[in-house]
Amino acid sequence: MRPSRSTILRSHKLPSPRATLVLGACFAWLVVLLIVDPMPGTVHGDGYYTWLWARSIVFDQDVDFERDYEICDDPWGLRHTQQGDVINQWNPGPSLFWIPILLFDVATDHPALHHRDPRYRLGCIGPLAERAVRGSLIAGVLTIVIAFVVARRAFGEGPALFGAVAMGVLTPLTYYATMLLSYGHAASAATGALVVLAWDRERRRPSRWGWVWLGVATGLAMLTRPQNAVIAILPLCLWIERAWGRIKERDGRGLGVLVGWGVVYALVTALVFAPQVWQWWDSQGELFFLPQGRHYLRWGAPRLDKVLFSTSNGLLVWSPILYVAVIGLVMLAWKRETRSMGLPLLLFFAISTYVNASVYDWWGALGFPGRRFDSVSVPFAIGIAAVASEVVERQRRGRSVALGALATAIVVVLGAWSTGTQVGVAQALRTDVAHSSERMWMDIWGRIARPVREHVGNPLAWPASIPFAIRHRISPRAWDVAGAPELFFHEWLTLARRAEEATFDFVERHQELLVGFDEDVRTIQGRRVRGVREGYARAIVPISWPEIGALRFEVARPPDSEGPVHVWLELDGEDLGSWRVDPTTRELRVPVMREHQGICELRIRVVGGWLGFGKMEMLDPEPAPSVEEAAHLRAIAERRRAWRAARHGDAPAEP
Numbered sequence: 001m002r003p004s005r006s007t008i009l010r011s012h013k014l015p016s017p018r019a020t021l022v023l024g025a026c027f028a029w030l031v032v033l034l035i036v037d038p039m040p041g042t043v044h045g046d047g048y049y050t051w052l053w054a055r056s057i058v059f060d061q062d063v064d065f066e067r068d069y070e071i072c073d074d075p076w077g078l079r080h081t082q083q084g085d086v087i088n089q090w091n092p093g094p095s096l097f098w099i100p101i102l103l104f105d106v107a108t109d110h111p112a113l114h115h116r117d118p119r120y121r122l123g124c125i126g127p128l129a130e131r132a133v134r135g136s137l138i139a140g141v142l143t144i145v146i147a148f149v150v151a152r153r154a155f156g157e158g159p160a161l162f163g164a165v166a167m168g169v170l171t172p173l174t175y176y177a178t179m180l181l182s183y184g185h186a187a188s189a190a191t192g193a194l195v196v197l198a199w200d201r202e203r204r205r206p207s208r209w210g211w212v213w214l215g216v217a218t219g220l221a222m223l224t225r226p227q228n229a230v231i232a233i234l235p236l237c238l239w240i241e242r243a244w245g246r247i248k249e250r251d252g253r254g255l256g257v258l259v260g261w262g263v264v265y266a267l268v269t270a271l272v273f274a275p276q277v278w279q280w281w282d283s284q285g286e287l288f289f290l291p292q293g294r295h296y297l298r299w300g301a302p303r304l305d306k307v308l309f310s311t312s313n314g315l316l317v318w319s320p321i322l323y324v325a326v327i328g329l330v331m332l333a334w335k336r337e338t339r340s341m342g343l344p345l346l347l348f349f350a351i352s353t354y355v356n357a358s359v360y361d362w363w364g365a366l367g368f369p370g371r372r373f374d375s376v377s378v379p380f381a382i383g384i385a386a387v388a389s390e391v392v393e394r395q396r397r398g399r400s401v402a403l404g405a406l407a408t409a410i411v412v413v414l415g416a417w418s419t420g421t422q423v424g425v426a427q428a429l430r431t432d433v434a435h436s437s438e439r440m441w442m443d444i445w446g447r448i449a450r451p452v453r454e455h456v457g458n459p460l461a462w463p464a465s466i467p468f469a470i471r472h473r474i475s476p477r478a479w480d481v482a483g484a485p486e487l488f489f490h491e492w493l494t495l496a497r498r499a500e501e502a503t504f505d506f507v508e509r510h511q512e513l514l515v516g517f518d519e520d521v522r523t524i525q526g527r528r529v530r531g532v533r534e535g536y537a538r539a540i541v542p543i544s545w546p547e548i549g550a551l552r553f554e555v556a557r558p559p560d561s562e563g564p565v566h567v568w569l570e571l572d573g574e575d576l577g578s579w580r581v582d583p584t585t586r587e588l589r590v591p592v593m594r595e596h597q598g599i600c601e602l603r604i605r606v607v608g609g610w611l612g613f614g615k616m617e618m619l620d621p622e623p624a625p626s627v628e629e630a631a632h633l634r635a636i637a638e639r640r641r642a643w644r645a646a647r648h649g650d651a652p653a654e655p
Contacts, residue, residue: 015148019161023148026165027141033178034137043129046365047182049078049088051133054095055123058102063092063279066648072124082494082633084284084640089291091276093191093224094184097135102128133181139190140177144168146193147381150200154341154382155389163385170321173377175368183367184224185374191221192231192375196345196382199234203340211235211261212268219272221375226276228375230351235265237344285643293493293633295360301546301597302357305483309464312484313363315370317460321384322370328383331390338386345379352376360492363485472540472601474515481512482599486544488618494633495625497545504541504616506530513540516604522612524556527586529612532604534565539602539616541571546597549621553588554614555581565608572600581611 015023043051052068060067065088069079078087105128106113112120112127120126144164151160167173176185194217202210214235221228239262246255270277280289290296308316316322329349332342356362356372364371373380457465457477465479472478489501504510507521507528516537517530557565561583569576574594581588602616620626 016157019148019157022161022165023144026144026168029169030137030140030174030178033174034134034181037179042133042180043125043182045183046090046367047133047180047184048073048075048125050090050094050184051098051129051182052088052124053090053092054098054102054132055129057092057095058099058106059122063275064283064648068124071122072119082630082637083291083293084637085644086283087291091184091224091226092279093220093222094136094139094187096220096223097139097187097190098132101135102132105131129182136181136183136186137177139186140168140173143173143177143186143189143193143377144381146190146197147378150197150378151382151385153200153204154338155385159385159388159392162388163381163383166321166384167325167377167381171319171377171380172368172370172374176371176374180367183371185367185371188221188224188228188374189377191217191224192228193378195221195231195234195375196378199238199344200341202235203238211265215265215268216272218265218269222269222273223276225375226273227355227372230355231348231375232269233348233351234344237347239265241340282647283644284640285647286640292360295495295629296492297355297358298360299358302354303362303598304353304357305464305468307353307357307362309461309479310363310369310483311458311461311480313369314461314464314483315373316463317458318369320460322380323460324387325380325383328386329379332383332386341382342386345382349376349379361485468599472538472599474513474540478512478540481510482540482542484542486542486598488543488545488548490545490625493629495545495629497620497624497626499617502618504539504618506539506613506615510539514538515540517613522558524558524612527554527556527614529554529556529614531610531612532606533610534606534608537604537606539604541600541602541616543597543600543618545625546595547621547625548592548596548618549624550592550619551576551588551590552617552619553590554616555585555588556612556614557581557583557585558610559583561609563608565606565611567611568605568607570603572596572602 052065052072053063055072056063056065056068064086065078066086069086078089079085081087102123110128110131112123115121115126117126118124120128123129123132144167147167148160148164151163154160155163173186173189176183176189195214198210198213198217201207202214218229218232218235221231239258243255243258246252246258277287281287306314308314311317316326326349329342329346332338333346335342352373352375359372363369454477456462457469457475457479461479461483462476464483465476468474468479468482469476487501487504489498490496491498506514506517507530511517511530514530514537516535517532521528521530523529551569551571555567564580564582566578566580567588568578569590571592574592574596576590576592579588579590604613
């Protein structure tokens with residue numbers, strides 16, 4: 001897979017007419033999606049607050065949002081929150097792509113500047129905002145171009161073209177560059193691409209300014225999303241490789257120079273990222289501010305299988321071309337001649353996966369699944385190009401004349417798949433609540449795949465669903481429900497329990513997760529239940545927050561039942577005891593002493609007759625975790641309000 005010298009020389013020339021035509025067609029397709037605009041309104045949700053950065057910089061010439069929240073809408077109440085005032089938990093980086101368009105509209109006296117509604121006139125919402133966020137398309141196009149340039153250096157034009165176009169139209173980048181424009185993910189992909197470009201150039205052709213440009217690119221990537229700091233693994237691997245070479249050569253002077261460049265890189269990165277740090281300090285009195293609260297990251301409980309393979313929101317399930325990308329990165333890391341390129345990229349993907357899986361709402365709330373992998377877009381394109389290069393090489397050796405046709409068919413099929421799913425999500429299909437694939441999967445594309453899914457589950461989720469099925473002795477299709485966002489979800493900031501998401505439904509919602517229960521549902525005294533005859537049964541329960549105080553079961557027995565039955569319960573190895581259920585018993589409250597999270601197994605044994613189960617509600621311990629967290633948040637809010645009052649000369653505001 002090592003390119004020839006002629007390939008390397010050609011990689012520094014302009015693209016061929018064929019490549020220009022293909023890239024032009026790709027860009028035209030993105031423009032078509034932008035014009036069609038299946039998303040009803042492009043500035044809302046996270047994107048509304050992300051947009052306010054550009055509005056504040058252009059109209060107010062500052063990055064304090066006090067005035068923005070006065071004259072503009074504040075739908076999520078960030079002017080006064082439980083952890084401080086005037087908080088904007090999004091970042092300024094995407095504004096780099098939006099401000100030029102906004103400045104042009106201001107300079108040319110756009111009609112919206114004279115609108116009678118001050119929110120339109122001052123760019124809060126309306127034409128000025130909707131037009132400016134189209135700069136996200138520019139970010140998407142820039143990402144594709146950089147992917148092509150970097151991949152062409154390694155594999156030549158053909159595989160690079162395939163990798164760049166596949167990444168551009170078959171991954172979440174399409175969605176955020178053409179539909180959900182006000183979110184910062186297209187900008188994050190573009191700035192992450194700049195880091196890969198600078199890293200690859202410095203790796204191949206060391207230069208005096210290489211580490212400076214790496215620092216600039218890393219700082220820009222962090223400005224779009226601070227968690228993009230993990231991309232520093234690329235320059236770190238390069239620095240370690242060179243330092244090890246200096247040590248082996250006993251080149252003390254060279255090692256000292258390299259240490260100096262490492263310091264320069266860190267300082268430049270910090271300098272470019274300084275506007276965000278300064279805004280945190282000026283607004284909240286903190287240099288490193290986590291707006292989502294201290295519980296937002298759960299480093300000890302990453303949902304690795306779900307963030308990749310969840311039918312509801314998994315990266316690889318919703319963008320299956322990325323299976324090819326991951327295979328390509330592994331190939332590059334495995335082969336000695338490409339290891340210096342492949343291993344850092346694979347490490348970057350692995351660390352990004354761990355970070356994204358550790359986020360409290362690992363599914364990414366509302367939006368197209370996999371959005372938090374935006375900065376890995378160019379590495380994905382490189383992985384796809386690596387596989388394409390291998391296909392071309394095998395064809396050249398005459399090993400398979402059908403590989404080219406197969407690759408073309410894959411692109412066509414996955415292209416239709418990607419467009420269908422992204423348009424479906426854009427048409428207001430919510431992905432921020434826990435539900436099974438009948439809603440998340442089947443409603444968009446499932447009519448074609450229904451027979452397969454009904455027997456063996458979603459094939460694209462098999463790397464997780466098959467081990468899950470073997471471990472729990474259940475059908476792989478149950479993963480479509482168990483691999484969705486878990487139950488017993490608590491708000492990560494306040495730890496308040498969401499009651500509607502704390503209930504396991506034995507009758508309808510979670511029937512796929514039951515083993516040993518009756519197929520039929522009965523109605524007993526107005527309550528619908530699913531029964532267990534004398535013997536054992538199991539329920540697979542996905543649990544988010546680990547601290548359960550008690551389980552409350554709705555139970556029922558037929559009116560003509562005689563005498564009690566006994567039910568024994570066990571949750572993931574914790575013996576919850578044996579309980580007597582009389583014909584008049586309607587509810588069981590079962591204390592839980594240990595912590596349980598992730599996919600857990602509830603074992604049930606019924607002795608003495610038939611017992612029906614309706615719902616199981618997971619309850620907080622006493623006192624609830626939200627009580628302690630409320631006191632913690634009050635203390636933080638008081639300190640931050642005092643800082644803001646002293647800093648800005650205002651009286652402390654009341655929440």
